[in-house]
Amino acid sequence: MKIIDWYILKRFLVTFLFTLLILIPIAIAIDISEKIDNFLEHADLGFYQIVDEYYKNFIIYYANTFMPLALFIAVILFTSKLSNNTEIIAITNAKVSFTRFLYPYFIGATLVTLISLGMNHYVVPTSSKERKKFEKEFLDNRATKNGLKQVRDFSLQLTDSTYIFIRSFDTERKTGYDFTSEVYNGLELKSKLVSRTITYNAHDSTFTLSDWRKRKIYKDRDSVFSGNKLDTVFSFAPRDLIYKSAFAQEMPSNELISYIGVSKKRGVKNLNAYLVELYKRTSLPIASYFLTIIAVALAFRKRRGGTGVNLAIGIGIMFLYVFLMKISEVLGAVAGVNSLLYVWMPNIVFGCLAIYLYLNARK
Known part of the structure; x- marks a missing residue:
């Protein structure tokens, strides 16, 4: 045979x-x-x-x-x-x-x-x-490009204790509005950071907050800090704000599995x-x-x-x-x-x- x-x-x-x-x-x-x-x-x-x-x-x-x-x-x-x-x-x-x-x-x-x-x-x-x-x-x-441009009313869990909220974000300009970051200890709020705008700096993966205000909560008192500009780091990038299957097609399987795991920890619903x-x-x-x-x-x-x-x-x-x-x-x-x-x-x-x-x- x-x-x-x-x-x-x-x-x-x-x-x-x-x-x-x-x-x-x-x-x-x-x-x-x-x-x-x-x-x-x-x-x-x-x-x-x-x-x-x-x-x-x-x-x-x-x-x-x-x-x-x-x-x-x-x-x-x-x-x-x-x-x-x-x-x-x-x-x-x-x-x-x-x-x-x-x-x-x-x-x-x-x-x-x-x-x-x-x-x-x-x-x-x-x-x-x-x-x-x-x-x-x-x-x-242009219509196709604009389809992935605007993200509205987005929430994301960065760690077990840190959550962010963004009213709107322009993925092309990498700028968002009405940004909030909250840190919890269990169910207890420990700090809250808000800013009027947030801008992503691609060259060093940092974020610039404008008109920001941060509130730290203690047992017997609160502390409030504010300023015009603040450079800081968050464990997300603008692409993380858009959940489209087209992005999945561009990821090798090991990267896709890792991305799904991180997204689950961040509390992404679907x-x-x-x-x-x-x-x-x-x-x-x-x-x-x-x-x-x-x-x-x-x-x-x-x-x-x-x-x-x-x-x-x-x-x-x-x-x-x-x-x-x-x-x-x-x-x-x-x-x-x-x-x-x-x-x-x-x-x-x-x-x-x-x-x-x-x-x-x-x-």
């Missing part, structure tokens, strides 16, 4: 790469047609800069996104060809079980899964950060958008195993209509998976729900389908 295993694995990987190389240029062509006007608006934007800063990272992102789709289509195409050429009949006549026949497919799926896991957790987030920086500078319109992004980085690559079983089970037997029928059924199933995945991501980001369960729900559904088709194919 080693010769057959190697033959199936080699054809499997070649078809997978071929499918991926077809999908990527299509995505690039569609993207260029949508953004060509934006590129031409900037006279100083050269061809090399567009390729190096945008389309290099665009290819990384969409190659990783298309991996499950390319894998699924490749398995259907290759297995259907084996079936149409009666090669599978020869293999089954040699008393090779369906489970044993899946062996080289699982080797290929494991290789794709490991590559996808590494890209999802480390490569793609770093690449997305550079791509989004380019989009913000050259492609985003981190599900970040949890969805973290869980998705593992659930999507693991789906390669379920999709492989489904694809082989569909194309294992020769059908009237040949490869076209198998491909049509497979594409329909693939788009159903993508649809369920998107729905689960939206529902998983809602406050108060179990994000892990929602993110893995498509895998649970298609895992059950894969088991059914596998048991049916064994017969």
Whole structure:
């Protein structure tokens, strides 16, 4: 079986790469047609800069996104060809079980899964950060930029005893208004610092408070201090005031896990958008195993209509998976729900389908 295993694995990987190389240029062509006007608006934007800063990272992102789709289509195409050429009949006549026949497919799926896991957790987030920086500078319109500009009525727990409140904060100018910092000892207020404005200094990560007043509370008396200007340090940055899933996409998984842990300690109420992004980085690559079983089970037997029928059924199933995945991501980001369960729900559904088709194919 080693010769057959190697033959199936080699054809499997070649078809997978071929499918991926077809999908990527299509995505690039569609993207260029949508953004060509934006590129031409900037006279100083050269061809090399567009390729190096945008389309290099665009290819990384969409190659990783298309991996499950390319894998699924490749398995259907290759297995259907084996079936149409009666090669599978020869293999089954040699008393090779369906489970044993899946062996080289699982080797290929494991290789794709490991590559996808590494890209999802480390490569793609770093690449997305550079791509989004380019989009913000050259492609985003003013309305999109302003969507993340203003933060209002924000509260944050910095430590077990320190809380801050900001009436409004401009993330572009890095200036906020009506700032309050309170320090507690259990339930007892120990000090309160208020200021009319607060400004973040990016060069040294400090904050400048204007028209500030600080009150320290003791057992028998209070002390009040005030001034026009005060430079101080707080354990947060302007980006911490904005909880958007787009930021999660730019963080490697170790940084994202650390960020979620710190945010929980600060009392942030809803981190599900970040949890969805973290869980998705593992659930999507693991789906390669379920999709492989489904694809082989569909194309294992020769059908009237040949490869076209198998491909049509497979594409329909693939788009159903993508649809369920998107729905689960939206529902998983809602406050108060179990994000892990929602993110893995498509895998649970298609895992059950894969088991059914596998048991049916064994017969």
